[in-house]
Amino acid sequence: MTALRHGAIAVAAGVVLLGVTYVIGPFDNLQLATMAYYFIAVAGLSVLTGLNGQISLGHGALMAIGAYTTVKLLEGPGLPLVLALVLATLFTAVAGLVAGAAAARLRGPYLAGATLALAVGLPSVATRFPDFLGASQGLTAAPPTPPEALGFAFPLERWQAWICCLGALVAYWLLANLVSSRTGRTFRAVRDSEVAAELAGLDVGRVQIGAFVVSAACAGLAGGLFVVVTQLAAPGAFALTLSVALLTGVILGGLGSLLGAVFGAAALVLVPQWSDDLAKALSLPTGVQANLALAVYGLVLILVMVFAPRGLRGGLERLAAPLRRIRPTRGEETA
Amino acid sequence: MGRFVDLTLNGLANGAIYAAVALSLVLIWRATRILNFAQAGMLMITTFIAWSVLDAGAPYVVGFLVALAAGLLLGAVVERVVIRPIEAAPPLNAVIVTLGLLVLLQALAGMIWGGNPRSFPPAFSIKGFIVGGDSVLFSPFDLFTVLVVAALMVALVVLFRSTSLGLRMRAAAHEPEVARLLGVRVGRTFTIGWALASLCASLAGVLVAPSVFVAPNAFDAVLVFGFTAAVLGGLESPLGALVGGVIVGLALSYVSGYAGSSVVTLGALVILVAVLMIRPNGLFAAAGARRV
Numbered sequence: 001m002t003a004l005r006h007g008a009i010a011v012a013a014g015v016v017l018l019g020v021t022y023v024i025g026p027f028d029n030l031q032l033a034t035m036a037y038y039f040i041a042v043a044g045l046s047v048l049t050g051l052n053g054q055i056s057l058g059h060g061a062l063m064a065i066g067a068y069t070t071v072k073l074l075e076g077p078g079l080p081l082v083l084a085l086v087l088a089t090l091f092t093a094v095a096g097l098v099a100g101a102a103a104a105r106l107r108g109p110y111l112a113g114a115t116l117a118l119a120v121g122l123p124s125v126a127t128r129f130p131d132f133l134g135a136s137q138g139l140t141a142a143p144p145t146p147p148e149a150l151g152f153a154f155p156l157e158r159w160q161a162w163i164c165c166l167g168a169l170v171a172y173w174l175l176a177n178l179v180s181s182r183t184g185r186t187f188r189a190v191r192d193s194e195v196a197a198e199l200a201g202l203d204v205g206r207v208q209i210g211a212f213v214v215s216a217a218c219a220g221l222a223g224g225l226f227v228v229v230t231q232l233a234a235p236g237a238f239a240l241t242l243s244v245a246l247l248t249g250v251i252l253g254g255l256g257s258l259l260g261a262v263f264g265a266a267a268l269v270l271v272p273q274w275s276d277d278l279a280k281a282l283s284l285p286t287g288v289q290a291n292l293a294l295a296v297y298g299l300v301l302i303l304v305m306v307f308a309p310r311g312l313r314g315g316l317e318r319l320a321a322p323l324r325r326i327r328p329t330r331g332e333e334t335a
Numbered sequence: 336m337g338r339f340v341d342l343t344l345n346g347l348a349n350g351a352i353y354a355a356v357a358l359s360l361v362l363i364w365r366a367t368r369i370l371n372f373a374q375a376g377m378l379m380i381t382t383f384i385a386w387s388v389l390d391a392g393a394p395y396v397v398g399f400l401v402a403l404a405a406g407l408l409l410g411a412v413v414e415r416v417v418i419r420p421i422e423a424a425p426p427l428n429a430v431i432v433t434l435g436l437l438v439l440l441q442a443l444a445g446m447i448w449g450g451n452p453r454s455f456p457p458a459f460s461i462k463g464f465i466v467g468g469d470s471v472l473f474s475p476f477d478l479f480t481v482l483v484v485a486a487l488m489v490a491l492v493v494l495f496r497s498t499s500l501g502l503r504m505r506a507a508a509h510e511p512e513v514a515r516l517l518g519v520r521v522g523r524t525f526t527i528g529w530a531l532a533s534l535c536a537s538l539a540g541v542l543v544a545p546s547v548f549v550a551p552n553a554f555d556a557v558l559v560f561g562f563t564a565a566v567l568g569g570l571e572s573p574l575g576a577l578v579g580g581v582i583v584g585l586a587l588s589y590v591s592g593y594a595g596s597s598v599v600t601l602g603a604l605v606i607l608v609a610v611l612m613i614r615p616n617g618l619f620a621a622a623g624a625r626r627v
Contacts, residue, residue, distance in 0.1 A: 049427075053427075055427055055430060055431075057434065102608045102611075102612070105611065105612055106611055108426040108427060108430065109364075109369075109370035109426060109429075109430055110566065110611055112370065112372070112430045112434075113370060113372075113559075113562045113566065113607070114604065114607055114608060114611070116372065116558075116559060116562070117559045117562070117563070117600060117601075117603055117604035117607055118604060120555045120556055120558075120559050120600050121556075121559070121598075121599075121600030121601040121603065121604050122601065124597040124598070124600060124601075125597065125598065125601065127597045128595050128597040128598050239552070240552065240555055241438065241441075241552075244434060244435075244437075244438050247431065247434070248435075251431065285446075287445060287446050287447075287448075287449045287450070288446045290445060290450070291441075291442040291443070291445035291446045291551075292442070292446075294438050294439075294441065294442035294445070295438075295439055295442035295443065295446070297435070297438055298435045298436065298437070298438040298439025298440075298441075298442060299435070299439055300435070301431050301432065301434060301435025301438075302417060302432050302435040302436060302439065305421055305424070305428045305431050305432045305435070306417070306420045306421060306432065
């Protein structure tokens, strides 16, 4: 039943988005597409951090894996886009399996440090293999072509928005089902108390790796859709700042909340745009203008943490409390 | 063989710098159980300040001392303003706050100094010493680096072992509540701890700046190396940080020399994960119960 309900939400959202893409212009369609892939990455990270209690500063790097794989599959064997995206998602999930196996043994600050090393180190791999990965210039892919059935004058931007929104809706449907399933409950059980989860018969390491794989797959799909929007996979796009931006999206949207991820993703698109507009309106120097969005992310991370008096845990419990009151499922009680 | 010796010497000099960064992380971790990811941003700011002073025509010594003074001040301010409110919060909050501070400082530096990398002068020549007619990969500046970090280490040992302030700081870090009952102003010792840690980092910044140039995100990799060194040393012991720094410096020098400089950060990640898998408490910590 829940799967049906989530499906209905996704379809309804899809219908609304379809209408929206006809109303807004090409630039806004690209923004919408950008929001869609940010949503996937933010939602995936939100599941990992909010529901499973693991932090990752390396999700920008995982997006890079998805993006590079997509370009390679599109340009090399010339696979159709859908297949390339699915394979890129799977490949990133495998990378997530490796990272998750290491992550499951690390705690809080150690995990943050290790994933930070991933975020800082992985982009420079592209310069190690300039022939294969295109060094700092990166790799380019041809833009997707709208099918002829849609008409000759169908704008590319609308087509990109369709692809990305469809990806986001599918990701939403899968994640929403996962979160409310038994697996989702094991994620939360491990977050709340590893000892209790272990006593309840859960394999804590396995659950943590599972959460990391799910989250990495989301990052991989987001990376693939990034290529659909930008036609480019280059190290500069996947710097540490991307990982920080994703984390900001998660914090803004509320940890573990898929609906919040929509809000977080929108913020990641709108904050840079608004801060640009603001800087131009105030005719601030270009150096200030280029860094304003980053400064906002940093401030948001600090202020939310400092002024949310009970911090992450409190936020989590506040989020979970009404859910528990309404539907105290057996799985949660025992966990 | 000559290449191996060169890489070893180069690794020692780099290791001294990583040790200083590791030391700054260890001092804070010991006192407040916070891993300060903002350290890369803090040492970047102090190095930029030193660059501005030098760029205005001041002698090297002045720039050097300004960097250290700025480090002390910045560490104290960060602790009082940003860290104090979240000291009692869960560890994840501190991670996010220090990360936020890192990007905030990077953004501010970008606004003030722009994104272009600036070259930073070394204190002494960076041309290698001549040994038996050949130039080795160890310069007077490298020697200066090793000596300065050694001096810092000795000063810290003296501070912690032989002064009343050091005793109070150790007491506050070890048993905050008992220390407070005995009249130690625990909050103040934490502020001093952060200031000292930030001083170590600002020293590392000035020492590493000639080889990486100064830019808002130029020191991210140095933070990763310092973190690796600190974890290798067990995150608890300053001596461990020193040994960890040298080991990481040597290992990465070989990685860079034999596998290419662009995979160095991933080399650090491999070391990090390997150490955490095999000895979660570092190479030097006594075997203890794992904190869950």
